[in-house]
Amino acid sequence: MPKIKDKAIIIGVDAVLPALLAQGVSPHFITSIDPQKLTYEKIADSADQIKDVSLIAAPYVTPEVHKIFPASNIFWTFSTKSIESWINSMLEGKILTSGASTCAHLNLTAAIMMGCSPIIYIGQDLAFPEYRDHAAGVVLSDPDQIKKELGVTNQNTVWLDGVSGGKVPSTRGFLSMRNHLEHIMASNPGPHYINATEGGAHIAGTEVLPLQEVIDRYCSETIEFPSRLHTALQDSNLSNTKKLLSGLNKALNDTKSLSKTVNKYDKLIHSILHYIRSENNNGAARSVSDLPILLQNKISNAESLEKKMDNRKHLYIWQILGEGTMEDVKKSECSLHEITILAKQPENFMLSFTKNLERLLSLNKARKNILAMFQHRLLHIINFHRKEKIILKKIEQKKNMEQNLFELAQFYFETGNLVLAQPVLEKLLALNPDSAEVLFYSGAIAARQSKFEESEGYFQKAQEADTAMSKRVLEFRRGLGGIYFDLAGIQEDKIYSNLSRKMLFKGIRYCSNHPKIKQEIIYLAESDLTRIKSALESGTINDVETILTVWHKGLEENKNLAPCITDDQIAGFHRHYGELLLKKGDLDGALKSMQAALKFTPDNPDLYATAAELFFAMQDFTNGITHLNKAVELDRSYAILWENMGDHLLQTGEINDAIAAYEQGFIAIPENINLLKKIGDCYLENGQLEAAREAYKIVKEKYELAQPPRT
Known part of the structure; x- marks a missing residue:
């Protein structure tokens, strides 16, 4: 990827931004569409590393993304949905998309809109190689959860044709995502589509090529994209804010008018229903004409208001808000179907009429709610621009x-x-x-x-x-801590995901004394260490690798995390992470973890012994001896390690070193006669007969002294 950063337009999904930056690649665009607040956390930690990165977003993306993330430019995409089409028209936009269910689809759509060809997929595997859900470095990654979801008996698991042949494990969600990508490409046959992903699922409509070959063929010239984009933006006709505000004001006025009509209609329906329920002589009515004139007039007025609600002036408002009332309209239509059947029997007229009034009241409740929400949002936007304009005029003066x-x-x-x-x-x-x-x-x-x-x-x-700012700073910290506590999504069952851990750790970094976060971290540390120890005992430490990694990174980078838990727990996480690294063959990393653990439990002989073994394995005998001696000083039983080392050295022919090791063991445990004998054996093997004889003599004397006296 670093090879092509100046020779191609790079469009990445929001989640992959940290991984790209870690490789020294700053994408030209990132895409974001998800409405959940957690979405911003995908890119939050990258905010201080970006340069010339633009954001392509769907209008329903969580506001935190475009209000907090410092993108160079923001480009909005609008689909054919009524509300998005309406906004696009007010902004004088000329293109509507077919929509995007994921950022990958938005990436593809954006590349097509910009006229790119070829369009190259990288990292679009749509499967779970080695149980990874995202590339390394992705903030919201949770491989442990993926392992659970891809069980053999899981009905959500599907096996797709692999880009390199064979089958790869995937999910129904990824299958749907692949199908949508294939549909978009089939609907836009102009560009040349290439899949340069290593492994993963095959995507129909793409040519499969190795990434290096793609780079050699298509990425040979520098394109100077940031300057080209800057020039294009200067030459373009940017959106007309006046037209936007004019459209919003019209919608606000029309919504206010419609709300008044809906409220009148609602009160009238309530009045009619109340009249029917309070009168006992309407049970014989078989049609509206059988009802009292007063009631007939009210029904007529309600019908007039209903027509007014649905007239041309208000039709576009209902179209804009159609998605928000869709479920309520469906329920209403189902009820109407049942009421219509009931009304076919004249004797059931009053029952069906009453049920229909209740249906209308239920539908009206949904209408009033959506109109109130829409009116509130319109007013908020209009007032924002109005106040901004006033302040900007002051600054101009x-x-x-x-x-x-x-x-x-x-x-x-x-x-x-x-x-x-x-x-x-x-x-x-x-x-x-x-x-x-x-x-x-x-x-x-x-x-x-x-x-x-x-x-x-x-x-x-x-x-x-x-x-006086101390109080405001503290309040801000507490508020931010509360945000991250909520994002952690702690459930009553206390089953934590890696995402929960990351959000709790981030929360405590902002607010070191947040009581709820501290309480959860205390419980979490105990729970995770129990799980890790169980995995170690069963030889399945890889199953808790992600947990150990999150804790290790948290303790390394977050000064507020360690004070939440005990020194023994801190040492435990460092030690177990070191054991994980040792299993992977990373001796240097394992040693650093053991040394980190020793800082918190300096009287733990086992840690000194483990560190000693690592030093010896790295040929650092001076530090190895120092640490092993410290282990023995704390607990004499660890002198057995000197004996074990001597045995190993003797087997490899390093006799003098074996003698030195046995001697260290004997100094620690002088009553161990067997060590003296082994020293004598070494001298004998080395041809030092006098030294061997002296060692054996001492062995004999000590042996005789140890025997019980004869009676």
Whole structure:
């Protein structure tokens, strides 16, 4: 990938951004579509590493993504859904997409819209090689969960044709995703589609080529894409904000008018139903004409209001909101079908009529809710632009510049538009670097963008400038801790995913004294260590590799994590991670983990002994001897390791070293006569007869002294 970063347009899904950056590749675009708040965490930790990365987003993506992530540009894509089509028309957009169920589909659609050819898939395996759900470095990855989901008997598991032949394990979700990709390509036959993914599922409509061959064929020239994009944006006609606001204001007024009509209609239906239920003489009615004139007039008025609700003026509002009321309309239609059958029997007229009124009230409730929500959102957007415009006009006048800039920054911050606030705050810091408020806002934004050290620096300066800021900083920390506690999604059954661990650790990093997070981490540490020890005893340490990795990384990078748990637990995680690395053959990494464990439990002889073995394996005999002696000093029984080492050295012909090892063991346990005998055997093997004779003599004397006296 680093070879092509300047020779191709790179479009990556949000989740893969950290992995790309780790390889030194900064994509030109990332795509994001998911509405869950957790989506932002896919890219949050990369916010301080990006340069010239633009965001391509669906309009329903969680606001945290486009309000907090500092993308160079934001490009919105709109589908043919009524509400998206309506927004697109007000923005004077000319293209509607078929929609995207995943970021991969949006990647493909974006590449087609930009006229790219060839379009090359990399890492689009649509399967689970070695039980990995994402590339290494992906924040929300959880391989343990994938292992559970891909059980042999799991009905969700499917086996797809592999790009390299054979079959690969996948899921029905990935199968649907592949089918959608194939449909998009079949509907857009112009570009040349290439699959350069190593392994994974075959995608029909693509030519399969090795990545290196693709690079050699198509990625030989530098394209200078950032400057080309900048030029294109300067030359393009950007969206007309006036037309957008005009359309939103019209929709707001029409929604208010429609809401009044719906409310009148709702009250009238309630009135009719109340009248029917309070009167006892309507049971004989077999049609509307049999009802009292007063009631007939009310029914007539209700029918007029119903027509008014559905007239041309309001039709587009219902179309825009159609998806939001779809389920309620379906329920209403089912009820209407049953009521229609009931109404065919004249004697059931009043029963069917009453049920129909109840149906209308239920549907009306949904209508009122969706209209109120829509009206609230419209008002929020319009008021935002109105206030922004007022402040910007003040700034244009170049009077009270610092005050007006601060008002704009504060407005953006309080509305959650941190990306908009950021450049304004930078201007304010240039004007007044000691402003406590500006420093606080800057620290809060840095924290939300996972710039931990930068955030701490701003908060420290803010509190130095104004001690009253300490309270605001604390409140902010608690609030952010609460966000991450919620994102952890702790269930009553206390079954933790790796995602839960990551969010809890991030939460405690922001707020070291958050009581709920600390409580969960305490429980989690005990639970995870029990699980890890069980895996070690059964020889299945690889099953807990991801858990150990999350804890190791957390303890290494997060100074607030260790104080939540005991020293023994901290040492346990470091030690077990070292054992995992040892199994993988990483002696240096294993040794570092053992040394980290020793910092927290310096009186643990077993750790010293393990570290000694690692030092010896790495040919560092000086440190090996030091650590083994320390282990023996703490517990004499570890002197057996000297004897074991001597035996090994003797077998390999290193007689002098064997003698030295046996002697160290004998110094620790002088009552071990067998060690003296082995020393004598070594001298004998080495041709040092006098030394051997002296050793055997001492063995005989000690043996005789150890015998019970004869009676």
